[in-house]
Amino acid sequence: xxxxxxxxxxxxxxxxxxxxxxxxxxxxxxxxxxxxxxxxxxxxxxxxxxxxxxxxxxxxxxxxxxxxxxxxxxxxxxxxxxxxxxxxxxxxxxxxxxxxxxxxxxxxxxxxxxxxxxxxxxxxxxxxxxxxxxxxxxxxxxxxxxxxxxxxxxxxxxxxxxxxxxxxxxxxxxxxxxxxxxxxxxxxxxxxxxxxxxxxxxxxxxxxxxxxxxxxxxxxxxxxxxxxxxxxxxxxxxxxxxxxxxxxxxxxxxxxxxxxxxxxxxxxxxxxxxxxxxxxxxxxxxxxxxxxxxxxxxxxxxxxxxxxxxxxxxxxxxxxxxxxxxxxxxxxxxxxxxxxxxxxxxxxxxxxxxxxxxxxxxxxxxxxxxxxxxxxxxxxxxxxxxxxxxxxxxxxxxxxxxxxxxxxxxxxxxxxxxxxxxxxxxxxxxxxxxxxxxxx
Ligand SMILES: [Zn+2]
Numbered sequence: 001x002x003x004x005x006x007x008x009x010x011x012x013x014x015x016x017x018x019x020x021x022x023x024x025x026x027x028x029x030x031x032x033x034x035x036x037x038x039x040x041x042x043x044x045x046x047x048x049x050x051x052x053x054x055x056x057x058x059x060x061x062x063x064x065x066x067x068x069x070x071x072x073x074x075x076x077x078x079x080x081x082x083x084x085x086x087x088x089x090x091x092x093x094x095x096x097x098x099x100x101x102x103x104x105x106x107x108x109x110x111x112x113x114x115x116x117x118x119x120x121x122x123x124x125x126x127x128x129x130x131x132x133x134x135x136x137x138x139x140x141x142x143x144x145x146x147x148x149x150x151x152x153x154x155x156x157x158x159x160x161x162x163x164x165x166x167x168x169x170x171x172x173x174x175x176x177x178x179x180x181x182x183x184x185x186x187x188x189x190x191x192x193x194x195x196x197x198x199x200x201x202x203x204x205x206x207x208x209x210x211x212x213x214x215x216x217x218x219x220x221x222x223x224x225x226x227x228x229x230x231x232x233x234x235x236x237x238x239x240x241x242x243x244x245x246x247x248x249x250x251x252x253x254x255x256x257x258x259x260x261x262x263x264x265x266x267x268x269x270x271x272x273x274x275x276x277x278x279x280x281x282x283x284x285x286x287x288x289x290x291x292x293x294x295x296x297x298x299x300x301x302x303x304x305x306x307x308x309x310x311x312x313x314x315x316x317x318x319x320x321x322x323x324x325x326x327x328x329x330x331x332x333x334x335x336x337x338x339x340x341x342x343x344x345x346x347x348x349x350x351x352x353x354x355x356x357x358x359x360x361x362x363x364x365x366x367x368x369x370x371x372x373x374x375x376x377x378x379x380x381x382x383x384x385x386x387x388x389x390x391x392x393x394x395x396x397x398x399x400x401x402x403x404x405x406x407x408x409x410x411x412x413x414x415x416x417x418x419x420x421x422x423x424x425x426x427x428x429x430x431x432x433x434x435x436x437x438x439x440x
Contacts, residue, residue: 159187
């Protein structure tokens with residue numbers, strides 16, 4: 001199906017009251033001396049690293065900016081996709097930037113007894129979302145993570161609370177392509193990643209609270225998934241990288257920490273960074289891994305860790321390599337810190353102190369000095385990586401703020417952003433990022 005042929009439903013445009021609404025900014029308490037030391041040490045290094053690519057970035061940025069006459073931050077649309085008791089917990093755009101898949105889930109106190117649903121929406125000719133989804137996909141438990149295949153545009157991968165991995169083809173009547181009981185616990189992240197041999201098909205990477213990060217080969221002819229590598233992230237040796245606060249006992253006792261998230265380098269496909277329970281941050285490699293004693297079978301388990309970084313005091317929600325700088329990656333923790341790390345240095349090169357808990361952070365494509373984040377405050381925050389603080393901007397519309405769980409930038413139209421709320425509402429925003437990287 002051609003995306004734009006499907007979505008011809010009449011749109012109900014919502015009336016939005018016009019009013020200027022400035023995000024508030026309050027001072028935060030933190031150790032100023034420690035921050036000053038950090039910055040005086042790291043600022044020149046980061047400035048240098050970022051300046052190298054400024055000219056190139058400016059050229060790209062202008063190309064994006066010139067065809068944009070409308071330059072305001074705007075909330076284009078709000079759609080209620082589920083009832084108020086359901087949170088949006090996973091979202092992704094497909095590779096053409098025309099369709100999105102969205103999963104919602106209940107608050108879980110214990111084991112998940114729900115049936116999972118994933119709604120698929122396709123932008124219409126006005127670049128808006130239809131009120132009703134084009135497709136509803138089903139799973140045997142709540143779906144926690146979603147990613148479309150980078151080149152097979154209709155192929156969607158998801159992981160569930162019960163440890164299942166699912167592949168769907170959203171163009172088929174019978175959408176489920178395969179289901180695999182892959183993990184013992186909740187699947188925390190699913191991603192398509194490059195193989196070391198770039199001529200091979202992308203691999204599927206999955207992580208779970210069961211402590212495994214697995215790599216799978218997907219065969220699109222036979223629709224089968226075969227395990228390629230199984231990794232476990234070991235806790236650092238006792239006494240190393242102590243945190244200021246005590247680790248919760250249930251995590252401290254674990255030899256293998258649950259894996260919260262990961263990201264593979266676009267520059268060096270063997271390299272990846274991992275966030276594990278207890279705020280653990282590690283750099284890993286697919287090359288030269290150590291096989292873990294006692295693991296046998298067709299796919300032995302290996303330890304891929306090369307280096308540990310200073311741990312977060314809270315749990316990590318996001319870990320992402322910079323799309324532009326090979327040596328830089330970012331983490332966000334529930335301890336109120338967004339940290340920028342450079343690969344060869346254990347301590348963070350920059351720390352952004354957050355006043356209101358952030359749920360999700362993203363790099364802005366082509367704007368390497370900017371990060372965007374969303375969370376409890378209920379608006380999209382923009383941060384300057386070098387200055388380590390938020391950028392002020394105004395939003396033209398007044399809207400009812402609710403906790404923003406997730407945010408996904410459209411990779412084809414980077415000013416288009418979808419946000420998923422904790423109350424089952426989907427928002428479509430347009431944000432002219434280039435304006436904010438030029439602010440003095
Ligand atoms: Zn559930």
